[in-house]
Amino acid sequence: MLILVSCLLLFVTALALMALRVTQQTARFSWLVAVGGAMLAFASVFIWLAQMPFEFALPPWQPFGLFVNPVLFRADGLSWPIALSIGALTLSIMFTAVARPVNTNSFAWVGTLTLGGIGLLAVTADNPLTLLLVWGALDLTELIAQLASVEGSSNNEKVVTSFSIRALGIGILLWANVVSISLGSALNFQSIPAGSGVFLVLAAGLRLGVLPLHLPYSPDSSLRRGFGTALRLISAASSLILLAHVPAVGDIRFAPLLLAIATLAALYGGWMWLRAPDELTGRPYWVIGLAALSVISALSGNPLGAVAWGCALILVGGALFLATVQQTWLNRILLVGAWSLSTLPFSLTASVWIGNLGFFIPFVIAAQALLVAGFIRHALRPSGRDTLESQPGWARTVYPAGILLVIICQLLLGFIGWDGALQVGAWPQAIIASLLTFGLVWATPRFRILNPIRAHWVKNPAASRMDDIYGSAWTIYRLLERVSQAINVTLEGEGGIMWTLLFLVIFISLLTQGIP
Amino acid sequence: MSAPIIWIVIPFISGLLTLLLLRERVSPLIAGVVASALSLIALIFPIDTALLLGSISIKISPSIQFFGRSFTLTTADGSLLAIIYGLAALWFFGTEASGTANRFVSLGLMIVALLTASIAVEPFLFAALLLEIAAMLVIPLLVPMYQKPGRGVVRFLIYQTLAMPFVLFSGWMLAGVEASPGDINTTVQAGTMLGLGFAFLLGVFPLYNWIPMLTEEAPPYVAGFLLWALPTFTVIFGLGFLDRYVWLRTSPQLSSAIQFAGVFMVVSGGIFASLQKHIGRMMGYAAIAETGLLVLAMGLQSSQVINVTFLILIPRGLELSVWALALSVIRRKAYSLRFSDVQGLARSHPMAVAAITLSHLSMTGFPLLAGFSSRLALGQELAGQSLIISFWVFIGMLGLLVAAARTLAVFVMAGENKLWELNESWMQMTMLGLGMIGLFILGMFPQVLQPLIVNLPALFDHLGQ
Numbered sequence: 001m002l003i004l005v006s007c008l009l010l011f012v013t014a015l016a017l018m019a020l021r022v023t024q025q026t027a028r029f030s031w032l033v034a035v036g037g038a039m040l041a042f043a044s045v046f047i048w049l050a051q052m053p054f055e056f057a058l059p060p061w062q063p064f065g066l067f068v069n070p071v072l073f074r075a076d077g078l079s080w081p082i083a084l085s086i087g088a089l090t091l092s093i094m095f096t097a098v099a100r101p102v103n104t105n106s107f108a109w110v111g112t113l114t115l116g117g118i119g120l121l122a123v124t125a126d127n128p129l130t131l132l133l134v135w136g137a138l139d140l141t142e143l144i145a146q147l148a149s150v151e152g153s154s155n156n157e158k159v160v161t162s163f164s165i166r167a168l169g170i171g172i173l174l175w176a177n178v179v180s181i182s183l184g185s186a187l188n189f190q191s192i193p194a195g196s197g198v199f200l201v202l203a204a205g206l207r208l209g210v211l212p213l214h215l216p217y218s219p220d221s222s223l224r225r226g227f228g229t230a231l232r233l234i235s236a237a238s239s240l241i242l243l244a245h246v247p248a249v250g251d252i253r254f255a256p257l258l259l260a261i262a263t264l265a266a267l268y269g270g271w272m273w274l275r276a277p278d279e280l281t282g283r284p285y286w287v288i289g290l291a292a293l294s295v296i297s298a299l300s301g302n303p304l305g306a307v308a309w310g311c312a313l314i315l316v317g318g319a320l321f322l323a324t325v326q327q328t329w330l331n332r333i334l335l336v337g338a339w340s341l342s343t344l345p346f347s348l349t350a351s352v353w354i355g356n357l358g359f360f361i362p363f364v365i366a367a368q369a370l371l372v373a374g375f376i377r378h379a380l381r382p383s384g385r386d387t388l389e390s391q392p393g394w395a396r397t398v399y400p401a402g403i404l405l406v407i408i409c410q411l412l413l414g415f416i417g418w419d420g421a422l423q424v425g426a427w428p429q430a431i432i433a434s435l436l437t438f439g440l441v442w443a444t445p446r447f448r449i450l451n452p453i454r455a456h457w458v459k460n461p462a463a464s465r466m467d468d469i470y471g472s473a474w475t476i477y478r479l480l481e482r483v484s485q486a487i488n489v490t491l492e493g494e495g496g497i498m499w500t501l502l503f504l505v506i507f508i509s510l511l512t513q514g515i516p
Numbered sequence: 517m518s519a520p521i522i523w524i525v526i527p528f529i530s531g532l533l534t535l536l537l538l539r540e541r542v543s544p545l546i547a548g549v550v551a552s553a554l555s556l557i558a559l560i561f562p563i564d565t566a567l568l569l570g571s572i573s574i575k576i577s578p579s580i581q582f583f584g585r586s587f588t589l590t591t592a593d594g595s596l597l598a599i600i601y602g603l604a605a606l607w608f609f610g611t612e613a614s615g616t617a618n619r620f621v622s623l624g625l626m627i628v629a630l631l632t633a634s635i636a637v638e639p640f641l642f643a644a645l646l647l648e649i650a651a652m653l654v655i656p657l658l659v660p661m662y663q664k665p666g667r668g669v670v671r672f673l674i675y676q677t678l679a680m681p682f683v684l685f686s687g688w689m690l691a692g693v694e695a696s697p698g699d700i701n702t703t704v705q706a707g708t709m710l711g712l713g714f715a716f717l718l719g720v721f722p723l724y725n726w727i728p729m730l731t732e733e734a735p736p737y738v739a740g741f742l743l744w745a746l747p748t749f750t751v752i753f754g755l756g757f758l759d760r761y762v763w764l765r766t767s768p769q770l771s772s773a774i775q776f777a778g779v780f781m782v783v784s785g786g787i788f789a790s791l792q793k794h795i796g797r798m799m800g801y802a803a804i805a806e807t808g809l810l811v812l813a814m815g816l817q818s819s820q821v822i823n824v825t826f827l828i829l830i831p832r833g834l835e836l837s838v839w840a841l842a843l844s845v846i847r848r849k850a851y852s853l854r855f856s857d858v859q860g861l862a863r864s865h866p867m868a869v870a871a872i873t874l875s876h877l878s879m880t881g882f883p884l885l886a887g888f889s890s891r892l893a894l895g896q897e898l899a900g901q902s903l904i905i906s907f908w909v910f911i912g913m914l915g916l917l918v919a920a921a922r923t924l925a926v927f928v929m930a931g932e933n934k935l936w937e938l939n940e941s942w943m944q945m946t947m948l949g950l951g952m953i954g955l956f957i958l959g960m961f962p963q964v965l966q967p968l969i970v971n972l973p974a975l976f977d978h979l980g981q
Contacts (some may be wrong), residue, residue: 062963063823063970066893129892133960136883147862148936153929160928164921170883171914174895178906181899477791484791491725492667497674503722504715507780508708 003056003073003124006044006083010090010117013037014110021110034109035094041116042087048075049417055126068186071133074126077419078244078307082123082237084417085314088409089233090116093226095402096322098395100226108227111145115234122238127188128177131242132170135207138238139166142231149227169206169239172199189245198254200246201262201295207239208291224280229321233314236287240310243298259299263363266292270370274440274450279320279378286317289371293352296364300355304420308349311413315348316340319406320379330400333407334379338437340410341372343430348414350425365433372433373440518577519563519589523554523597524633531625540618544611547621551605551628558597563589586638592974596752597632599826599968603833604628606951607741610837613947614737614844620657624741627653631749635756641687643753644680647717647746651676654742658734668729675716675723676746682713690761703763707770710757711777717750718811721780724804728788731800736847739796740840743803744833751810751825758814759976774815779908781808786915790922795846795872796853798919799839802879805912806832806887809894812909816897822973824893830965831878831886831958838951839875842868845944860930867940869927871948876920878955880913886958 017034020027048054053076061067075083093112118138125131146159176199180187183195192200269289276282290313297305316337323334340348357364391399415421444450490499530550534543561567564578579588589597608621630650634643655673659665686709693703715723731739758765785805792798806828813825843853845868850857862869874885881891891913898906938945957964973979 059961059963061889061961062966063820065820066823066827066896067889067962132883132888136885136888140884147928152932153860156928156930157925160921160925163924164917167877167882167917167921168914171910171917174881174892175910177892178895178899178910179903181896182903182906186896480787481791484788488725488728488788491722492729496725497671500722500725507722 001056002044002048002051002054003075003120006041006048006087007117007120009037009041009044010113010120013041014113014117017110017113021107030109031094031097034097034113035091037113038087038091038094038116041120042084042091045080045084045087045120048080048083052076052080056124067129069127069129069188071130072126073121073124073130075124078303079124079241081307081311081413081418081420082241082314083120084409084413085311085318086116086119086123086234086237088406089230089314089318090119092318092322092402092406093230095398095405096324097226098391099325099399107145107148111141111149112227112230114141114145115230119234119238123241125241128173132173135166135170135173135238138235139163139170142166142235145227146231166207166235169203172203172206173242176200176203192245197246198258200242201258201299204239204242204295205291208236208287225322225324228280228283229318232283232287233317233321236291237310237314240291240294240306240313243294243306243310244303246295246298246303246306255299259296259357259360262292262295262299263360263367265289266296266367267363267370270367270374274370274374274377274444276374276378282374282378283317283321286371286374287313289367290317293364293368293371296357296360297352297355300353300357302352302355304423305349305352305355307418308352308420312341312349312410315406315410315413316375319403319410320375322406323379323403325399327400330403331379333404335376336407336410337379338372338376340414341368341375342434342437343368343425344434345424345427345430346414346422347430348410350414350423350430351420353426353429354423361429365429365436368433369436369440372437373444376437376441377444518580519593520580520587520633520636522557522576523589523601524587524629524636526629527551527554527601527625527632528629531622531629533622534625535619535622538618541612543618544608544621547611547625548605548608550625551601551608555598555601555605558594558601561594563591563594565591585642587633587636588638589636592971593635595968595971596635596975599830600628600632600748603744603830603837606833606837607744610841610947610951611737613941613944614735614841615848616735616737616844620738620741623653623657627745631745634749635752639687640753640756640760641684643756644683644687644713647749647753648676648680650749651746654738654746657738658730658742666729666733668726668731668733671726672730675719675726679713679716682709682716686710686713693763694761707764707767710764711770711773714750714754715777718747718754718807719804720777720811721784721808724781724785727804728792728797728800731796731803732794732853736796736799736843736853737840740799740836740843743800744836747803747807747810748829748833751814751829754814755822755825755976755979759979762978765978771815771817774811775902775905778808778810778812778815779905779912781805781811782912783808783908783915784912786912786919788915790915790918792919793855794853795855795858795923796843798876798923799836799843802839802876802916802919803836805916806835806879808912809891809909812898812905813894816894817901818897820893820897821979822976823969824890824897826969826972827890827893827962827965828887830968831890831955834886834951834954834958835875835878838871838948838955841944841951842871842875842948845940845948846872849939855926859926860928860934862924862927863930863934863936864939866936866938867945867948869924871952873920873924873927874952874955876916876923878959880916880920882917884956884959886955888959889962 013034017030020030056073058071060070090112118134118141122134122138125134143163150156150159176196177187179199180193180196183193187196266289269285269292272285273282273289276285290309294306294309297309319334319337343349343352527550534547538546561576563576566573566575578590579586608624611621627650630646634646637643637646655669658669686706689702689706689709693706719727764770782805785801785808789798789801810825810828813828816824846858846861846865847853878885878887881887895906
C-alpha cells in the first residue's frame, strides 16, 4: 500500500497543478504545491524501509485460466534504491526550477510529477504483465506531455518516432512472454527461461529513450533541462529495472554476443560522452554508456550491479544535467558524482563488478573510465549560464538544495537501505579504473582527439548517421508502399473479383498440397 | 411473453417505427434507450425461469414458432443478448454526435434484430438467410439517397450473397456426413463448401477487398457499424457450426485451414494498414486484422476458445465505435480522410484525434487499452500451439502499430505557433470522452467483463468444455 501512497502523492499533486493552471493561472503558490507533493513523495519512499519487502496487488484479472500473473508491485532491496533515486530526481527538478527562465506552473511540471509517479510504479513492477501496463502508462504520459510542449511539425514527428520505438520495446517484452510460454512456463521475474533473456535485454535497450538521439526541443529551451532530464532518466530507469531480472551469462542464449555488443555500446557511449561539446548534447551517450554497463553487470550475473548503474544514471546524471548556474563551489561538489561512479569501496557503484566478466574486463574498465572522465570534464565546465542574481533570497538557497539533494542520495545509497550498500566490491578493478580516469582527465585538454571543439554549425556525425539510417528506412518503406498500391489497384479495380477468385484458387491449391 | 418477441420482434418493430414516425434528433436517443433496455432485461431477467416480483410471477418463455421455423433463445443466451444490445446501444447513442442520418438507428435496430434472429433460428442453417437479409438492409445505409452505389458496396453485396449458397449447400452436405462419417469425399466437399461460405462472410484473405473500399467511400460510422455487427454474428454462427459437428472440431485439416486463414488476415491486414495514406482505409484494414484474430481464436485447440473469442469480440465493439465516431467528426471538417487533408488536425480536434489514436493502439494490443488483455490471452494460447503462428501474429500487430504511429505523426504535424483548441461539440466530446474512458477501463480491469463472459460457454455444448 505504501507504494500506492508514494505514487498517489505525485499524481494528486500533478492533478492539483492542472486544476490550478485552469482556475488560477497566475497563482504564485503553484511551485509550493509542486515541491510539497514531491517532498512528501520522496519522504514516503524512505518509509518503505520500515516494512520492506512488501507487496501490493490489484484485483486479479479474469478469467483465471487465461491470466496467471496478477498485477503486482513489490518493494525490495532491488527496487527501493531506484525508487528513491526517482523520488530524489523529481524533487530536485522542482527545486531547481526556480533558476529557470520560465518559472511558472506549466505542463512540464505536471509531466515531471506524473512521470515520477509512474516511474515509481515501473521500478516496483514484480512481473512482466505489471511492467507492460506501467510502461504503457509511461509512454502515453510522455507522448501527451511532449506533444503539449513542442512546436513545429518536425519536432512533433520526433515525439511520435520516440513513442513508436518505445512501443516496439513493449512488443518485444510481449514476445519474450510468448517465447517463454512456448518453452513451457509463463514469464515471470523469478524464473526467466534462457530463450527469453535475450528479448528482455532487447526490450530494455529499445526503451532506454535514446532514439531519436536528441529530444525535440530547441537547444535553448528550458524544457530540455528540467522536463527533458525527467524524460530521459526516468524512462531509462524504468527500463533498466528489467535488467535486474535478466538471467546471467550461463543461462542466456547468445550471451557472449550480447556481452560483446553491450561492451561496444559502453565504449561508444563513453567515447562520445567524453568528446561531447556540452552535457546536454552528450546526454543520450551518457544514457547509452551507463545502460550498457548496467546490461554488462546483469549479464555477469550481478543484478545489484545493474541496479547500482541505474541509480548512478539518475542521481549522478541528474545532478549534472540540472546544474545550470555557474557557482564554483557547486561545480566542485558535483565531483562527488565521480566518486559515485568510481566503483571504489562503499561508493554507490561498489557492487557492480562482483560478477564474472572474464575476457571483457579490460574493455569494461576502459568504458567506465571514459564515462567518469567525461563526467568530470562536463562538471567542471557546465554549459548553463543561468544566474541567481535576480532571484529572491529563498530561491538562492533552494536551487543549491536541489542539486545537493541528489548528491547526498548518491552518498547515502553507498551506505544504507539496500542489498548493494556497504560493499567493498572488486577494489583492484576500481583502482585501475580510477587511475585510467585520472589519466584521461589529464590528457583531455592536451590531446585534440579527446577534446574536439566543434563549431555549433557543424552537424553532429552521430545525428547525421542516424539521418542516413532513417533515410534508408524511408526508401524501403516507400518501395513497399508502391507494391501495396499495385496490389490494391489490382484487387479493387474493374477485374478485382476475377483476380480475387484466382488468388483464392491458388491459395486453396497451395494449402491442400501441404495438408495430407 | 417469449424471448424472441422481446429481443427480435420488438427491436425490429421499434426500428420500423423510428424510421416512419420519429424526428431526426429524437430517434438516436429512442433507439439507444430501446437497445439499453433490452440489454438490461437480458441481464436481469433469466429466460425460461420464473421470477417472483411481489405477487406477480414473470417468466420469459424461450421460443416461438414462425412459418414452421422455431426461434429459440435459452437462459444461456442472456449474457450474449446483453452484450449485443449493450454494444448496439453504444452505437445508437453515438449517432447524433457522428452526424449520421436518421435511418441509421432505425435500420441499425432492424439489422441487430435480424442478426439476433440468426442465432435463435432452428434449423440453424436458416441463419445464412437472415445474415443475407441483414446484409441487404445495410445497403440503404451505405448508399446516400438518389446516388449510385460505389464499387465497394456492390462488391460487399456480391460477396455476402455468394456466401449464402455455400453455407446452405454445406449444411445440406453436413447432414449426409453425419449419416455416413466414413465417406471422405462428402466430408471434404462439405468442409470446402463451409470454408468458402465463411471465407466470403468474414472476408477472409483475399476476399476482403470490399472492406477498405467501403471504409473509403461510405460514411465512417456506418462502415464501422457494419464491420462490428456482421463479423460478430458470423463468428457466433461459426462457433455454432464447430460446436455442432464433432468431426469439424477434431479435423486437423480444418484446424490448419482456420489457422492459415487467420494468420493471412492478421498479417496482410497489419501490413497493408501500415502502407495506407487514408485513415478510413486504415480502420478497414485494422478491422480485417482483428477479424483474423477472431478466426485464430476460433481455431484454438483449447478449452479457453469461448473465453478468448468473446474477450476479443466485446472490446472490438467499443474500439470500432469510438474509432468510427472520431473519423466521422474529422470527416465533417476535412475535405477527405487522406493524409494530405488531415495533417495537423490534432491541434484543432484533439479529442477526435486522441480517440482515433487510442482505438487504433487498442487494436494493436497496446497495454492499458481494451484490446490488450485479449491479445495477451490469445498470444499465450497460440504460443502453446505454435511459435511460428505467434510470430506472424506479432508481425501483423507490428504493422498496425506502424499504421497508428504514421496516423498520429500526420495528425500532429502542425505548423509553428498553431494553438491548441477544442472544435468538437460538447456532445462529440462527451461521447468520445466516455468511449476513451471505456477503452482504459477495459484495458486496466478486464475482469469487469467476467460477469458477461462467465456463462457464455454454456451456449455451446461441446466447445470450451
